[in-house]
Amino acid sequence: MPQNQPTILIIDNCPEDRATYGSYLLQDRRYSYRILEEEYGEKGLELCKAVKPDAILLDFPLPDIKGLEFLKQLKTQLGTTNLPVVMLASQDNEAIAVAAMKSGVAGYLVKTNTTAECVRCAIHNIIERANLKLHLEDTEERFRTSIENMLDCFGIYTSIRDQSGKIIDFRVDYVNGAACQSNRMTKDEQIGKNLCKLLPTHREIGLFDEYCQVVETGKPLLKESMVYSEIYDQQYLTRVFDIRATKLGDGFVASWRDVTEQKQIQEQLIEKQQFIQRIADTTPGILYLYDLIEQRNLYINYQSSEFLGYSSPEVLAMGAEFTQKVMHPEDFARLPAHIARFNLTPHNAVFSFEYRMRHANGEWHWFHSRDTVFARTADGLPRQILGTAQDITDRKQAEEELRRANERFQLAAAAVNCLIYDWDIEKNTVERTEGLTQILGYSLAESEPTRDWWLALIHPDDLQTLQEQTASTLATGDRCVTEYRVRHKDNQYRYVQDHALLIRDAQGRLVRVVGSTIDITERQQLYQLEQEARAEAEAANRAKDDFVAMVSHDLRAPLNSILGWAQILRTRKPDEATVARALETIERNAHDQAQLLEDLLDLSRMIRGKLELKLCQVTLVPIIEGAINTVYLAAQAKAIRLESQLDQTIAPFPCDPKRLQQVLENLLSNAIKFTPEGGRIDVRLERGETHIQITVSDTGQGISAEFLPYIFERFRQAHHTTRQNGLGLGLAIVRHLVELHSGKIQAYSPGEGQGATFTITLPLLGKGSGY
Numbered sequence: 001m002p003q004n005q006p007t008i009l010i011i012d013n014c015p016e017d018r019a020t021y022g023s024y025l026l027q028d029r030r031y032s033y034r035i036l037e038e039e040y041g042e043k044g045l046e047l048c049k050a051v052k053p054d055a056i057l058l059d060f061p062l063p064d065i066k067g068l069e070f071l072k073q074l075k076t077q078l079g080t081t082n083l084p085v086v087m088l089a090s091q092d093n094e095a096i097a098v099a100a101m102k103s104g105v106a107g108y109l110v111k112t113n114t115t116a117e118c119v120r121c122a123i124h125n126i127i128e129r130a131n132l133k134l135h136l137e138d139t140e141e142r143f144r145t146s147i148e149n150m151l152d153c154f155g156i157y158t159s160i161r162d163q164s165g166k167i168i169d170f171r172v173d174y175v176n177g178a179a180c181q182s183n184r185m186t187k188d189e190q191i192g193k194n195l196c197k198l199l200p201t202h203r204e205i206g207l208f209d210e211y212c213q214v215v216e217t218g219k220p221l222l223k224e225s226m227v228y229s230e231i232y233d234q235q236y237l238t239r240v241f242d243i244r245a246t247k248l249g250d251g252f253v254a255s256w257r258d259v260t261e262q263k264q265i266q267e268q269l270i271e272k273q274q275f276i277q278r279i280a281d282t283t284p285g286i287l288y289l290y291d292l293i294e295q296r297n298l299y300i301n302y303q304s305s306e307f308l309g310y311s312s313p314e315v316l317a318m319g320a321e322f323t324q325k326v327m328h329p330e331d332f333a334r335l336p337a338h339i340a341r342f343n344l345t346p347h348n349a350v351f352s353f354e355y356r357m358r359h360a361n362g363e364w365h366w367f368h369s370r371d372t373v374f375a376r377t378a379d380g381l382p383r384q385i386l387g388t389a390q391d392i393t394d395r396k397q398a399e400e401e402l403r404r405a406n407e408r409f410q411l412a413a414a415a416v417n418c419l420i421y422d423w424d425i426e427k428n429t430v431e432r433t434e435g436l437t438q439i440l441g442y443s444l445a446e447s448e449p450t451r452d453w454w455l456a457l458i459h460p461d462d463l464q465t466l467q468e469q470t471a472s473t474l475a476t477g478d479r480c481v482t483e484y485r486v487r488h489k490d491n492q493y494r495y496v497q498d499h500a501l502l503i504r505d506a507q508g509r510l511v512r513v514v515g516s517t518i519d520i521t522e523r524q525q526l527y528q529l530e531q532e533a534r535a536e537a538e539a540a541n542r543a544k545d546d547f548v549a550m551v552s553h554d555l556r557a558p559l560n561s562i563l564g565w566a567q568i569l570r571t572r573k574p575d576e577a578t579v580a581r582a583l584e585t586i587e588r589n590a591h592d593q594a595q596l597l598e599d600l601l602d603l604s605r606m607i608r609g610k611l612e613l614k615l616c617q618v619t620l621v622p623i624i625e626g627a628i629n630t631v632y633l634a635a636q637a638k639a640i641r642l643e644s645q646l647d648q649t650i651a652p653f654p655c656d657p658k659r660l661q662q663v664l665e666n667l668l669s670n671a672i673k674f675t676p677e678g679g680r681i682d683v684r685l686e687r688g689e690t691h692i693q694i695t696v697s698d699t700g701q702g703i704s705a706e707f708l709p710y711i712f713e714r715f716r717q718a719h720h721t722t723r724q725n726g727l728g729l730g731l732a733i734v735r736h737l738v739e740l741h742s743g744k745i746q747a748y749s750p751g752e753g754q755g756a757t758f759t760i761t762l763p764l765l766g767k768g769s770g771y
Helices: 015-026 041-051 067-078 094-102 116-148 177-183 207-217 260-282 303-308 312-318 321-326 329-344 393-416 435-440 451-455 460-476 521-571 576-608 620-637 657-673 730-740
Strands: 007-011 034-038 055-059 085-089 107-110 153-161 167-175 221-232 235-247 251-258 286-291 296-300 350-358 364-376 382-391 419-424 429-432 479-487 493-504 510-519 616-618 641-646 653-655 680-687 691-698 744-748 756-763
Touching (some): 007 041, 015 034, 034 041, 055 116, 085 094, 094 107, 167 177, 207 221, 207 251, 296 312, 329 350, 329 364, 329 382, 364 393, 435 479, 435 510, 460 479, 460 493, 620 641, 653 657, 657 680
Parallel strands (some): 007 034, 007 055, 055 085
Antiparallel strands (some): 153 251, 286 296, 286 382, 350 364, 364 382, 419 429, 680 691, 691 756, 744 756
16 A cells, blocks of 8 residues: 555566666655565565565566466455556567556566666556555545435436437446435345336336436436335335436436425425414404514404404504503503513413403403413513404493392392302303302302212212102203202201202203202201101000010919919819929919019119119129029929039129129020020130120020020010010110129020020229239
8 A cells, every 4th residue: 555655565586676676766756665675476475465565566587486477476465456566577578568467567667778767657656546546445435425324315327228329228326325215125126227127107207208318418307396106115105206317427316305204294384374374364353463572463363353443454554552552541551460470481371361442433342362472582581472352342241230130139149048059051050149158158269169069068868869859850840849968067967958940941951950948957857856756656655565465464374374273273172293283383473473573673673773783792603503503493394404614713703693693594594495405505604804704505596697686675585486485674684784783795696596695794893803
């Protein structure tokens, strides 16, 4: 490669000649050479491989290798046909010269005719040719890099002609990356191929003919927004291109750009502009663009003529005088405050402003405008305001009339002490009077003007019923009266009565409901008290009747038995066995009757609160054993196993021993009564950390799940195939006695036929008692 100090290799077997050529080159004023010498060809090739000289002076006859063979090997070594070699021949030989030139040497000199200038000139040519080649390669690389990095497509094409010279197609010589992307093909798929075979549409739309005109006439081709459809990579696409083509030799260069998206954007922009203009033309109010700095309208649509009596050009011509001239002075004084709001809000904020404007005929009209910032200054301050204005004169007049009507209405509503409402179905808005505060405690400001707000206050138990009641009326009726509960502000529910009038349009659709709501809480409470009193009286009468019937039956039964056996003993002469049986029966029935009377007396004491305990410190084990001994014979008569597990370590406990034994005897008697023969009854006494527990369980007929919750209520007996003696007071008295001991009693049964368990829990008094 050429360098600042070119390297020259002299290969000659004559030392004198090498010295002569070296001296010629050292005298060169243009270059400062680095000179290498070699006598033999083989070593010269090795040196070329190691050093890669910029130029070689080669003697044709070498002692070890012929000059042409040297050139052949050098050509292979350098990989090029243009060799930086000047051949030096001893004599002028045309055949050798031709062979050398064909081998690619850069020059041929005859030693006898060679001068210093000839040698320097030959070397200059080699160096300058190398520099020129390097420059060309660099230029070509720059060109190729520039073309490849172009966003536009670029291609070079050469004409393909027939024998008559007519252009029949163009060969693709080069395409850049953008062109490959546009054509959906690689360079290898395009370069060297026929253009019209790759892209047949060129012929169909006449583009091929236009390219031919470029080549034949030299006139450039410029086409904009050309619509082109082609199958690209098995996909049919229609795109829009801008094309430029210029003649190059017997062909042309072309650049093109896909402007499909740009064209679409332009079309969309045009459509949007047309759309905006149509909006401006069809807007029912005034549309304007106002410049805050110049204080004038930059644009106003033609509706200004309809609403203000001034045409759009007239408004624009007035400039800054228009607003002050036409706007009411009071409203013009408020305008700066309206504009100042835009300085403190987001860019897309919209503000409303109501004001009066004087028509060209002198009449004042009310307008409602909605304004937003359209453009801002470089400092971010509002510059232009875009807005619309609607004539609301009729609305303002209607509002004033409505305000007066509402004022009269509010006065009337306050006089009748009720809530009056007006529900607009389509808007789902409800207007209410101050009666809302009187009924529910909410002010109008605290309420929401919707039906949903009111529905949320209705008691959940009443809401569904209310909706069902009103559904049919809302569908076809014209009046509706309902009663329900509504939550007051104090979270208490009030009873209200609602009278509604349903208003429909010409098609029968419900459009409005007007009604009144009054507070009927006191009336409802009186009614409920009356109903409760009535229910209690009826229940008391039923209970009295049931009680009288039950007492009559349960007192009469043992008396009948006693009287029957007494009559037998008096009128007959029974044997000893019959007498014994009679006495046993009389005794048992007298005992039952005495127990019934005792239960009735306990019940009376319970009701009057006179059932009192006589507490003392007693040991529980003897009490429980006494109760077991009392019922032992009854259990033995039915072959029932009566087992007990009693904690003998439990210290004396404060209780009424008589009443506690009564409780246990009652539970054991019931267990024996409802346990079949051969069954089992278990009694346990246990001590816990905070309580003493007594459990009575049996394998009897059990208690149904339906009756279990009522087992301790008065006059309650489960239904059985045969009625058991008793008034159903025993367990009620048991619970009362246990509770008087500050204890609890619970009943458990897996179900009928699976026995029952009664558990008494008595609390310990604490550490002071030793527990």
